[in-house]
Amino acid sequence: MRARLAAVLAAALLAAAACSGGGEPEDGPTAGGGSILGKETLVVGVRPDLPGIGFRRPDGTFEGYDVEVARYLAAKLGAKPRYVPALAADRETLLLQGRADLILATFSVTQERKKRVAFAGPYHISYQDILVRSDEKRIRGVRDLAGRGICAVTGSNAAERVVEERGVAARLVPARDYAGCLDLLKERRIDAITTNDVILAGLARREGGLRLLNARFNEQRTGVGMRKGDLAGCEALNRAITEMYQDGTAARLLRRWFGGSGLDLRSVHVPRFEGCG
Amino acid sequence: MARAAVQVGPSPVGGRRAADVPRRIRVLAGAAAAALAVFFGAVWMVAGEARDGLRVIGHDAGPQVVATAGLYLALSDMDGQVALALLAGEERGERRRAALARYERRRGEAGQALLRASALAGGDAAERRTVQAVLDGLGRYERLAARALLLDEQAPPGDAPAAALAVYRDAADLMREELLxxxxxLTLESGTIVRRTHDETRVALFLGRWGMAAAAVAALGCLVALQVFLARRFRRLIGPALLLATVVTAVYACAGIAALGGAAETLTRAKRDGFDAVLSLARARAMSNDMHGDQTRYLLDRERADTYEHTYLNAAQSVYYVEAGNLRQYHQGVARATPAERRPGFLGDVLARRPSGAEPLAAYGGFQRADARMRALAEERRGEAVALRLGALEKAYDDYDARLADAARRYVAVFEGAVREGEDALRDVTFPLPIAVIAAAALLVGGVGPRLGEYR
Incomplete structure (x- = not known):
């Protein structure tokens, strides 16, 4: 009804509108190139460096949970995804410089980030967790990390959060990346790796002899990063995420990428959305 | 009249043949009738759009926000009361019974809110699935909660036993990860519907008013042209019927366009000054109730205390943002903040820099101070911390929540007032519409008919 009326009126009014010039300001849906809606291709930033989540294969293509979620959401919006690598430090820049339309790269929603970028979703709730050697019996929770060596990856604040937020006096051992952490853990130079549970699950699945504690201490709300102001696009993504959970895709994808890793996947439910307004 | 036709009608003024005159009158009158039909049709359609928009916002999505926010609060508080009953234990029997009574009350409210939400969801398949999923989950939650409470009762006096805690943990996870x-x-989805309807209706009203204006100008042009033609042809200065038709059309067009402009304004006022604030405050109340539950769970389940403290901080940041890496810094930041500052978060959004906002913000400060005191006691003097939770902290929360509810009621009134005003404005346009149509048609026929009659 509304579309038909708009079409009829628009046709009838072409002349009048053409003569009249500008009208009153309208706070309607984002016009033209701003919105992700209506684009044929959506450029999606995904992690190139995290197995199981976003990982660049030797042939240059991407695989992982975030990659498949992005494909599902893009399809719901009637678009094709094109992936670009988004390392942790590049995520905001890619969006703000227009080099990516969406970011699905373990991008957690924070009030601080919301000053500069917007978030649809979250599409996944993960927790900060702890990965230990299978034979480790004494570490059962974050408090048990006091006095133990944990891995501090450049660019990630997960290890610092244990010390600063939780007030646990762990010993931070620097590493360049999570592969470096794995080496340190196997060489017994550290006792635990702590970060986002899905990252740990990806590592645990790739390497044997490791155990995820399911200690679940800091909640991380992983959202779809987008440019600010695109309310209609954000709302459409939220509806698509709701469908992804209702039609069972979310559970299927989580099991495909993290099944058998020790990550608790018994109950998979749509997260509380951040809201687009 | 017949004489006039003999004398005036055939006398050539423009040098055209007399047979052309009735044809030209008919063409002009037909064009005027068509333009009037388009104009009145446009009024009818545009008013219909505005009415649809107001109905969705005022009587569908708006009430849905209230219903689903009520659902959230009832569910969240159910879980909070179970935790409280476990925390109070047998030694504080009165508090335990009060918590259980409130749990029952909240369960009833949740059921009612679910029914309302289900009715308002209408044909939206995704929303209906969500309501159904919450209904199913609620049954499971009640069973878990009942088992946790039973295990607690069967255990010897003292802190809640591990078995009861483990079952409660499953219940809390179900509530917090699945149902809430x-x-x-659902509340957010109603917000989406309101925003879309508002934007679409604004665009439709904007285009529609231009359409009405163009049709009115065309109709008035035809009426004036007809008048001028008849005056020259029949040597009359004015035809009173046509003049009246012109005046009726002009007055109705001006009043109608202005009134629909007014309806567009009230639509925006209903959304921006009423609905948006209602939604933000509903979300603030929801998050705050979660935080209050997290305070209880923090004391109850020491193994997960860190997790509950962190979710408390996360929720607090979304309610009222203060830059802080941990909860202690947050408490300090809130103590330093003044109500005059505009801050991100639901409360900062709505209440900052408004005279009505000072009280709820001050009450939020009190709530945070009590929280800081409780946590300072929690490690070493747990008994005192529990007493504080059941005493001063409870009071601080109730006070804060009551002020939020007051503020929300004020904005609901703004919202409902604006919707009513818009509907009144539309009635002012559509009520005289049939009269205007009949009057314009009668006057047009009355003005042209006699002139045509002169040629029969």
Missing amino acids: PQAYN
Whole structure:
């Protein structure tokens, strides 16, 4: 009804509108190139460096949970995804410089980030967790990390959060990346790796002899990063995420990428959305 | 009249043949009638759009926000009361019974809110699935909660036993990870519907008013042209019927366009000054109730205390943002903040820099101070911390929540007032519409008919 009326009126009014010039300001849906809606291709930033989540294969293509979620959401919006690598430090820049339309790269929603970028979703709730050697019996929770060596990856604040937020006096051992952490853990130079549970699950699945504690201490709300102001696009993504959970895709994808890793996947439910307004 | 036709009608003024005159009158009158039909049709359609928009916002999505926010609060508080009953234990029997009574009350409210939400969801398949999922989950939650409470009763006096805690943990996870997010998303979805309807209706009204204006100008042009033609042809200065038709059309067009402009304004006022604030405050109340539950769970389940402290901080940041890496810094930041500052978060959004906002913000400060005191005691003097939770902290929360509810009621009134005003404005346009149509048609026929009659 509304579309038909708009079409009829628009046709009838072409002349009048053409003569009249500008009208009153309208706070309607984002016009033209701003919105992700209506684009044929959506450029999606995904992690190139995290197995199981976003990982660049030797042939240059991407695989992982975030990659498949992005494909599902893009399809719901009637678009094709094109992936670009988004390392942790590049995520905001890619969006703000227009080099990516969406970011699905373990991008957690924070009030601080919301000053500069917007978030649809979250599409996944993960927790900060702890990965230990299978034979480790004494570490059962974050408090048990006091006095133990944990891995501090450049660019990630997960290890610092244990010390600063939780007030646990762990010993931070620097590493360049999570592969470096794995080496340190196997060489017994550290006792635990702590970060986002899905990252740990990806590592645990790739390497044997490791155990995820399911200690679940800091909640991380992983959202779809987008440019600010695109309310209609954000709302459409939220509806698509709701469908992804209702039609069972979310559970299927989580099991495909993290099944058998020790990550608790018994109950998979749509997260509380951040809201687009 | 017949004489006039003999004398005036055939006398050539423009040098055209007399047979052309009735044809030209008919063409002009037909064009005027068509333009009037388009104009009145446009009024009818545009008013219909505005009415649809107001109905969705005022009587569908708006009430849905209230219903689903009520659902969230009832669910969240159910879980909070179970935790409280476990925390109070047998030694504080009165508090335990009060918590259980409130749990029952909240369960009834949740059921009613689910029914309302289900009715308002209408034909939206995704929303209906969500309501159904919450209904199913609620049954499971009640069974878990009942088992946790039973295990607690069967245990010897003292802190809640591990077995009861383990079952309660499953109940709390079910509530917090499965049910509450869905209830919250239902509220957000109503917000989405309001925003879309508002934007679409604004665009439709904007285009529609231009359409009405163009049709009115065309109709008035035809009426004036007809008048001029008849005056020259029949040597009359004015035809009173046509003049009246012109005046009726002009007055109705001006009043109608202005009134629909007014309806567009009230639509925006209903959304911006009423609905948006209602939604933000509903979300603030929802998050705050979660935080209050997290305070209880923090004391009850020491193994997960860190997790509950962190979710408390996360929720607090979304309610009222203060830059802080941990909860202690947050408490300090809130103590330093003044109500005059505009801050991100639901409360900062709505209440900052408004005279009505000072009280709820001050009450939020009190709530945070009590929280800081409780946590300072929690490690070493747990008994005192529990007493504080049941005493001063409870009071601080109730006080804060009551002020939020007051503020929300004020904005609901703004919202409902604006919707009513818009509907009144539309009635002012559509009520005289049939009269205007009949009057314009009668006057047009009355003005042209006699002139045509002169040629029969």
